[in-house]
Amino acid sequence: MFGCALWTLWSKRNKIVHERKQKSGKDISDTIGWYLRELDDMEKESFRSCSGIVARNAHGEVLVSRAVFHPNVGSPFAAEAIACLWTVKTSTKIGWSKVIIEGNALTIIKKCQSDQIDRSKIGVHIRDIHQISQQFRWIRFKHTNNVANQLAHVLANISLKREEPTYMYGGVPYFTVRRMEAERQREPD
Numbered sequence: 171m172f173g174c175a176l177w178t179l180w181s182k183r184n185k186i187v188h189e190r191k192q193k194s195g196k197d198i199s200d201t202i203g204w205y206l207r208e209l210d211d212m213e214k215e216s217f218r219s220c221s222g223i224v225a226r227n228a229h230g231e232v233l234v235s236r237a238v239f240h241p242n243v244g245s246p247f248a249a250e251a252i253a254c255l256w257t258v259k260t261s262t263k264i265g266w267s268k269v270i271i272e273g274n275a276l277t278i279i280k281k282c283q284s285d286q287i288d289r290s291k292i293g294v295h296i297r298d299i300h301q302i303s304q305q306f307r308w309i310r311f312k313h314t315n316n317v318a319n320q321l322a323h324v325l326a327n328i329s330l331k332r333e334e335p336t337y338m339y340g341g342v343p344y345f346t347v348r349r350m351e352a353e354r355q356r357e358p359d
Contacts, residue, residue, distance in 0.1 A: 218239070218241060219240040219249040219330075220237055220238065220239050220326045220330035220335075221238045221240065221249070221252060221253035221256050221257075221322075221326055222236075222253075222321070222323060222326030223235065223236040223237070223253070224321050224322045224342070225257075225260070225261070225264075232321075232340070232342055233340065234264065234337075234340075235321075235336065235337075235338050235341065235342040235343065235346070236256075236260055236337045237325050237326055237334070237336045237343075238253075238256045239330075240252050244291065247277065247278065248291065248292050248295065250277075251281075251296060251299070253273070254271060254279075254282060254295075255298055255299050255302075257273075258302045258303060258309075261306075262302060262305050266306070267307040267308070268306065268308040269306060270309075270311075271311050271312065272312045272313075272314040272319070273319070274314055274315060276313050278292075278296075279312065279313045280313075282296065282299050282303075283311050321342065321346060324346050325342065325343070332345075
């Protein structure tokens with residue numbers, strides 16, 4: 171706020187010196203207030219993300235579904251890395267010792283598979299994934315296409331619109347049931 175006030179005062183001072191335009195204290199105060207409201211509105215609207223997590227058994231049955239909100243996500247890559255991190259965290263909390271983590275972001279999957287230190291902007295999330303992954307007896311990161319990931323995508327999108335996080339054992343929220351049934355019909359026997 172202090173920086174905004176200084177910037178506004180400096181700007182108004184330049185108008186007086188260079189353009190000979192005089193502004194009242196009320197005008198300056200209104201400009202500062204308007205600018206601060208714009209910053210608040212921008213902050214509320216941007217950088218919001220939601221991850222949909224769907225855990226299935228070997229038969230394709232949903233064991234756990236979860237939608238997790240993430241404030242202040244800097245990029246789509248960061249959102250994908252955070253989704254993978256929450257999947258790993260959820261798996262450890264449930265107590266699974268062997269897991270396959272599937273995702274449709276090939277870059278994130280490759281970074282999770284790699285033993286190299288990641289120095290990118292999402293490196294902190296990748297390091298967290300690697301550290302938590304040591305708790306499993308066996309873990310594998312696998313790339314999957316978008317079609318196989320549709321239920322998680324629908325769960326995330328609808329939860330974000332409804333602004334409702336979810337966590338369910340043995341199924342999915344009612345608003346994603348139709349998607350789950352459509353996936354079952356497409357799966358070969």
